[in-house]
Amino acid sequence: MKTLITSIRDIGPDLKLFALASCDRPLFPSFEPGAHIDVLTPAGVTRQYSLCGDPCDRRTQSILVKRQAASRGGSDSMHSLTSGQTLEIGQPRNAFALRNDPGKQLLFSAGVGITPIVSMAHALTASGRDFSWRHFARASDFAQLHDALSLDKFDAALTVGTDLSRDQIVRTIECALSANIACRSVYACGPAGFMTAVAEHSAQILPDATVRTEGFAPAAADPASRSFPVHLARSNKTLDVAQQETLLDALRRNGVVIASGCEQGVCGSCVIEVLEGTVLHNDEVLSNEERDVQRLMCPCVSRAQGRLTLNL
Structure with a gap:
């Protein structure tokens, strides 16, 4: 699908928020919270980016792109784009679906892992479902991100920890889980170690809860792989x-x-x-x-x- 880049917003030195409009139709296909799209980058490689807008808004799709230090050309080429250029994208796909579970939902995100969680927060708010959201970020990035993603509408549910140490993040996760002992649905997105911490402490504190995570880096290959x-x-x-x-x-x-x-x-x-x-x-x-x-x-x-x- 051919899309037009209607705006690009800089968020700190390494993040850009892209707003896209369809070139072929007035509205995009609907997407489920947690979904992502394939993007054919200018470098010629396909990368996956979570849709971080409101699933009810079909006029615009938004993706947040972080420039990776070890990029093979994908994120670097995305950061070279300007408004008015076009991008080829695929249909929304979802490997991180928001379940229709009763009761309160717990959301955890860190860094750029906020992207699929934002769409979940939109959907939960629209349906009147109860949720609590903990996000962890650098203070230097978050003020701009809060404004760019219009996170003020989630202020009642969202608690942000900025510039915390690893131990402080783990303690915050433990406290959030302990304060919601009846919760049966936990979602987490962020670095691998962060998601492991959420999953492990959920297993200890909320053993009956379903924990879903999504990462954006492949698992390490096993050097002992056999034919x-x-x-x-x-x-x-x-x-x-x-x-x-x-x-x-x-x-x-x-x-x-x-x-x-x-x-x-x-x-x-x-x-x-x-x-x-x-x-x-x-x-x-x-x-x-x-x-x-x-x-x-x-x-x-x-x-x-x-x-x-x-x-x-």
């Missing part, structure tokens, strides 16, 4: 995935075309169905429940313990 055989049930082919080869690459090498996006286990566009076998999950997309069932996998990063049978 494994794969049987394709529909085409009745068997192939071998080499030790230093991804399943996605092995499928392509054997003429099997799979849609893909980031190829880092983040976007979820290459998820395939597993009929038999044990998957070693390395993605940041599937929920814990989906991983336990062992019926889906991301072939771009995940591997197998022994033989796999796929619905391909």
Whole structure:
């Protein structure tokens, strides 16, 4: 889908907020809170960005782009854009859905992880559902971000911790969980260590709660990865995935075309169905429940313990 960049707002030295309008139609497709879009960056690589606007506003879509220090060209090229230029984007997809659970919802975000949580806050506010939100940020960034994302409408539910140490953040998480002992739904987005802290303390303090997290960096590859055989049930082919080869690459090498996006286990566009076998999950997309069932996998990063049978 072709979009027009209607505005770009600088938020500190490393963040830019992009407002997009559709070039082909007056309104964008509706999206669910927590959803993201694929963006074809000027560098020619596809990156995923969460939609951080109001899901009820279909005239504009907003994404927040952080310039990454180790960028392979994607975020750098996005930061070189100006208002009036165009971007190709994909349809909204959601691997971080807001569940329709009763009772109060707990939201946690840190840094740029605020982006999918903002859309959740919009949806919860619009539906009159009770929620509490803790966000952690650098003070130098947050004042501008608060204004740019119109966060004042969530001030009653939002508590912000700025320039806190790791221990202070953990204590704040523990206090927030302990103060909401009846909560059964927890959502977190931010750096891997932050999300791990939320998940671990939720398990201790709210053992009956469902915890959903979303990350924007691939899981570290296992240096001890082994080769494994794969049987394709529909085409009745068997192939071998080499030790230093991804399943996605092995499928392509054997003429099997799979849609893909980031190829880092983040976007979820290459998820395939597993009929038999044990998957070693390395993605940041599937929920814990989906991983336990062992019926889906991301072939771009995940591997197998022994033989796999796929619905391909």
